[in-house]
Amino acid sequence: xxxxxxxxxxxxxxxxxxxxxxxxxxxxxxxxxxxxxxxxxxxxxxxxxxxxxxxxxxxxxxxxxxxxxxxxxxxxxxxxxxxxxxxxxxxxxxxxxxxxxxxxxxxxx
Amino acid sequence: xxxxxxxxxxxxxxxxxxxxxxxxxxxxxxxxxxxxxxxxxxxxxxxxxxxxxxxxxxxxxxxxxxxxxxxxxxxxxxxxxxxxxxxxxxxxxxxxxxxxxxxxxxxxxxxxxxxxxxxxxxxxxxxxxxxxxxxxxxxxxxxxxxxxxxxxxxxxxxxxxxxxxxxxxxxxxxxxxxxxxxxxxxxxxxxxxxxxxxxxxxxxxxxxxxxxxxxxxxxxxxxxxxxxxxxxxxxxxxxxxxxxxxxxxxxxxxxxxxxxxxxxx
Numbered sequence: 001x002x003x004x005x006x007x008x009x010x011x012x013x014x015x016x017x018x019x020x021x022x023x024x025x026x027x028x029x030x031x032x033x034x035x036x037x038x039x040x041x042x043x044x045x046x047x048x049x050x051x052x053x054x055x056x057x058x059x060x061x062x063x064x065x066x067x068x069x070x071x072x073x074x075x076x077x078x079x080x081x082x083x084x085x086x087x088x089x090x091x092x093x094x095x096x097x098x099x100x101x102x103x104x105x106x107x108x109x
Numbered sequence: 110x111x112x113x114x115x116x117x118x119x120x121x122x123x124x125x126x127x128x129x130x131x132x133x134x135x136x137x138x139x140x141x142x143x144x145x146x147x148x149x150x151x152x153x154x155x156x157x158x159x160x161x162x163x164x165x166x167x168x169x170x171x172x173x174x175x176x177x178x179x180x181x182x183x184x185x186x187x188x189x190x191x192x193x194x195x196x197x198x199x200x201x202x203x204x205x206x207x208x209x210x211x212x213x214x215x216x217x218x219x220x221x222x223x224x225x226x227x228x229x230x231x232x233x234x235x236x237x238x239x240x241x242x243x244x245x246x247x248x249x250x251x252x253x254x255x256x257x258x259x260x261x262x263x264x265x266x267x268x269x270x271x272x273x274x275x276x277x278x279x280x281x282x283x284x285x286x287x288x289x290x291x292x293x294x295x296x297x298x299x300x301x302x303x304x305x306x307x308x309x310x311x312x313x314x315x316x317x318x319x320x321x322x323x324x325x326x327x328x329x330x331x332x333x334x335x336x337x338x339x340x341x342x343x344x345x346x347x348x349x350x351x352x353x354x355x356x357x358x359x360x361x362x363x364x365x366x367x368x369x370x371x372x373x374x
Binding site: 005007010013014017018020021024025028029031032034035045046049050052053056057060061064065071072073074077078080081084085088089091092093095096 | 122123124128129132133136139140143144146147148150151154155168172175176179180182183185186187190193194354355358359361362365366368369370372373374
């Protein structure tokens with residue numbers, strides 16, 4: 001994000017921030033309202049809640065943290081972070097599979 | 110010796126030092142919270158069917174706290190925009206609101222913690238389990254506002270909305286009716302020791318609350334004692350506000366994920 005933006009550009013950004021703020025409040029209300037829906041499928045409940053949370057997360061990261069228009073180096077850092085965080089999640093889920101190598105070695109030892 | 114790129118961006122990366130530093134720090138924070146989230150997934154998926162508790166937390170309190178953090182996020186970014194427009198008084202007002210929001214968030218969180226420390230599960234000698242908030246306790250009896258748990262019915266609860274429909278009433282239990290196991294009464298509150306869910310709840314929200322305290326201290330320092338830099342090096346001061354704001358937005362982002370995961374699912 002340029003630090004030498006004109007006042008007009010900053011005013012436009014401010015309008016965008018207010019729009020994002022309203023969207024985040026609406027998203028929060030929808031998240032809570034959705035939890036009161038009598039949905040019997042656990043997978044559907046989780047999917048709805050995490051879908052709304054993802055949109056809200058994107059709005060905060062994209063506009064409040066300016067990731068939508070950041071420098072290449074920041075993207076590089078974040079790509080590496082996402083790679084390792086995804087790896088961490090994958091290892092966790094993989095370790096829960098009953099036929100995974102971790103389970104097999106634990107049983108044999 | 111003057112450190113280069115403290116307030117101006119390095120030509121090749123387009124970043125000043127603190128901005129690169131905060132993003133590297135936030136990357137490490139993603140891994141920290143990522144490790145705890147993966148622990149949550151492991152515990153949740155590994156729980157026996159019907160064993161994972163639902164509806165234990167106050168959704169209204171959680172929702173108010175979410176809104177409080179969202180308000181603080183916009184005031185942080187508006188404060189930064191005000192500085193870029195050289196509007197010092199607006200900056201001060203917006204950051205004051207941010208600091209008030211951070212205090213409000215912590216107050217609500219501590220009320221929620223107090224509620225859990227006052228919420229008890231009591232096993233009775235006849236096999237029933239009473240669950241509710243402690244109203245009164247003396248040498249003869251314990252009075253709760255809650256309900257009796259039917260283990261078979263409880264196992265069928267898989268959604269928070271099912272738990273919220275349980276009717277609560279005043280329950281008076283004689284001290285002699287409370288089951289004793291190894292010389293210890295089976296009466297325990299919902300602290301982090303109570304079950305796996307409460308343990309991960311306190312760990313995740315406690316760590317998040319520490320981040321709120323840390324962020325508020327930094328924002329408060331820049332806003333108060335550190336404000337003199339605005340007169341000597343306004344560009345560097347604006348960068349400080351931006352960097353502390355990035356951390357604050359990350360704290361908000363973590364809560365956006367924590368709220369549905371812990372309160373609603």
